[in-house]
Amino acid sequence: MRLGEELAVRGEVLKENHILVNMQYTKNFGLTDTKSHRSRKVIIPEQLMIELKKYSELNNGGYVFSTNGGELPVYPDTLRLSLFKAFKAIGIEDEQRRVFVRITRYFPVSGSLLRIIRNLHSFSKE
16 A cells, blocks of 8 residues: 555445555645545455554544544654654664565555554554
């Protein structure tokens, strides 16, 4: 998933075993359709879906990656910093993460995404 697509994840797109990717969120334009103008399903592991749904409930079904109760998604830089913090925690350093960020657009990395979600949640409490 692209960063803007991740920012656009809301409770309503969390299905049984997948995320329905049909929107993106950008600083300049807010919520818009995806870059390809097509919806798609991204299959995710069960444990990751449980975590995403938990944070969706905490954010009242709004944006999952949010620090204001789901009303708006976090800033893209906040998500990136959480991603880099999670990478460091699992031993992926600066040079490696450049390659890893590109790979994660195409392959789900459930453990890393769980850490990102938890980092965002703890960030919102600080």
